[in-house]
Amino acid sequence: MTGTLVLAGTPIGDISDAPPRLAAELAAADVVAAEDTRRLRRLTQALGVQTTGRVVSYFEGNEAARTPELADALVEGARVLLVTDAGMPSVSDPGYRLVAAAVERGIKVTAVPGPSAVLTALALSGLPVDRFCFEGFLPRKAGERLSRLREVADERRTLVYFEAPHRLDDTLAAMAEVLGAERRAAVCRELTKTYEEVKRGPLKELAAWAAEGVRGEITIVVEGAPAPVPGDLDPAELARRVAVRESAGERRKEAIAAVAAEAGLPKREVFDAVVAAKTAKSAKPAEPAEGAPGA
Incomplete structure (x- = not known):
């Protein structure tokens, strides 16, 4: 039997916002991995709970090194509770590596939902x-x-x-x-x-x-960007938006379709803008090399 990884949300400010299950999970865990063990101690005191399991630190500086140790404990059947200083583990906090390791090993991952900034x-x-x-x-x-x-x-x-x-x-x-x-x-x-x-x-x-x-x-x-009014974007801006999406990893065809949908324009119009921008760029004369005639 493998163990369970529990991601526990903790209060982002007011301690009375702690989810009711948090105290029970802290008391029952075989291992409590905490971003800051001193803050964990203050949390357990405020909740009036005593941890009986092993407490280890799990923060940005040791996350990569400690993940295999915690993953092994999960494989051996431990219930590992992961808490960070505030909010939900792995969301801009330590935790992603351990979740990924647990999923890779087929270990159950669950959560105690809590406050979210x-x-x-x-x-x-x-x-x-x-x-x-x-x-x-x-x-x-x-x-x-x-x-x-x-x-x-x-x-x-x-x-x-x-x-x-x-x-x-x-x-x-x-x-x-x-x-x-x-x-x-x-x-x-x-x-x-x-x-x-x-x-x-x-x-x-x-x-x-x-x-x-x-x-x-x-x-x-x-606030998000306002929806463009059809016809408001010139070809250069359309081509720029496609280029931004391509640089982020989208294929050109999908990027053109997305920009066309955003601008309320036919895909052909956006495609023509991309071609025109590429043609203009290739037609631009190269800068003369340093020391060359006319430089």
């Missing part, structure tokens, strides 16, 4: 919630951050991000630059905690507000 921020944002995508943390380097934002500049779904407070102003400024200064957004700070705050407004205003300094756990919710 993503869904809480989305619900509080006042922005459309019918379709959304979670983008996690943006890259720390400015150039990589801008590049990642350009990939979603035309995304119609609402976007959700996590961010560190000391990078918030730079991130919001980059979002205003790439996504549009007037794009609506909400910065959700310290959700469910004493100093919970939701700041809503255009990205340019939020960037100016964040420049004064913001503290706490941050989730950003950004």
Whole structure:
């Protein structure tokens, strides 16, 4: 008999938000893998529960090395409970490697649902919630951050991000630059905690507000791109959108179809725009080599 891997959601702020099953799972687990064992100790004390199983640390620094050990314990029949500092394991937190290892070995994986900063921020944002995508943390380097934002500049779904407070102003400024200064957004700070705050407004205003300094756990919710009006996009923009999708791994045929659907145009028109852009690029004269006549 193989064991079971249990992913347990933990409170994102208010300890009373802990799911009822969490205490029972903490008490029954053979192994508790925690992102921070000190925080685990505070959690169990607050819940009035005693762990009887072995407690091990499982965080970004040792996740790769510790996964085989925990996978072996699962194969041997252990019930392994995985908890992170807040929210659901593996969602921008340690856990994915262990889930993948368990699935590969045919081990049962289940969850104790709990509070989610993503869904809480989305619900509080006042922005459309019918379709959304979670983008996690943006890259720390400015150039990589801008590049990642350009990939979603035309995304119609609402976007959700996590961010560190000391990078918030730079991130919001980059979002205003790439996504549009007037794009609506909400910065959700310290959700469910004493100093919970939701700041809503255009990205340019939020960037100016964040420049004064913001503290706490941050989730950003950004309005999706507006639906283009047929005929509003010129051929160069159509070709650019296709190129962005291709660079993200889509085949050209699928990219053209998707851009045509977004723009409300026939696929042939988008195809012609791509061909025209490619022709213009190949016809552009090459830059003379350094030191060559005329350079």
